[in-house]
Amino acid sequence: MGISVVGKMNEYHKYIKSHYFIVGIGNNSIREKIVNELNNSHAKFATIIHPNACIGSDVIINHGTVIMAGSIINSSTRIGHHSIINTGANVDHDNLIMNFVHISPGVNLAGGVKVGTKTWLGIGSSVINNIDIHSNCIIGAGSVVIHNIIIEGTYVGSPAKLIRKNS
Numbered sequence: 267m268g269i270s271v272v273g274k275m276n277e278y279h280k281y282i283k284s285h286y287f288i289v290g291i292g293n294n295s296i297r298e299k300i301v302n303e304l305n306n307s308h309a310k311f312a313t314i315i316h317p318n319a320c321i322g323s324d325v326i327i328n329h330g331t332v333i334m335a336g337s338i339i340n341s342s343t344r345i346g347h348h349s350i351i352n353t354g355a356n357v358d359h360d361n362l363i364m365n366f367v368h369i370s371p372g373v374n375l376a377g378g379v380k381v382g383t384k385t386w387l388g389i390g391s392s393v394i395n396n397i398d399i400h401s402n403c404i405i406g407a408g409s410v411v412i413h414n415i416i417i418e419g420t421y422v423g424s425p426a427k428l429i430r431k432n433s
């Protein structure tokens with residue numbers, strides 16, 4: 267697409283002082299690992315917001331986070347570091363999205379939802395208002411979360427149910 271590849275991962279040191287970084291890897295744990303390595307080298311991180319995203323007032327989006335095309339972040343929502351709000355996702359008012367979260371395309375979060383660190387919401391999943399989802403969870407594609415999720419694991423279906431606890 268006309269964008270040149272400037273080098274391999276192990277060559278990032280060349281750019282550490284002169285450039286801002288974004289780690290464009292969807293897997294939350296791998297993204298965190300690479301960010302930690304870059305942090306050890308004192309990298310600076312950008313925040314990237316697509317011009318066709320719609321960001322409400324009193325929204326905070328921290329560095330390293332990417333907001334993709336067509337997504338809507340409504341008022342008074344907080345989004346942590348190195349998270350991904352993917353294409354066409356709706357993150358409604360007063361949400362708290364922690365670090366290294368991945369909100370996949372077409373996800374709908376109602377108001378007052380909290381998503382814990384490194385949790386991944388699969389494509390097209392939905393969460394009703396005022397729900398807390400624990401860190402390190404996976405919510406399956408198309409699933410609907412209607413209860414707080416307090417045990418780390420994988421949840422699928424409507425309503426979303428635990429199919430596997432994290433080991």
Ligand SMILES: CC(C)(COP(=O)(O)OP(=O)(O)OC[C@H]1O[C@@H](n2cnc3c(N)ncnc32)[C@H](O)[C@@H]1OP(=O)(O)O)[C@@H](O)C(=O)NCCC(=O)NCCS
Pocket residue numbers: 292352370371387388389390404405406407408409420421422423429
């Ligand atoms: C939830 C998910 C991670 C589970 O993957 P997995 O650990 O490999 O699980 P499996 O495919 O072995 O499925 C286990 C069971 O859960 C069911 N299941 C899996 N995903 C489901 C989903 N999204 N909704 C309903 N049921 C689901 C399977 O049918 C299976 O049921 P069974 O044992 O009765 O046959 C995966 O199915 C998923 O939804 N991934 C999201 C992908 C995505 O959103 N990608 C976008 C990236 S930008």
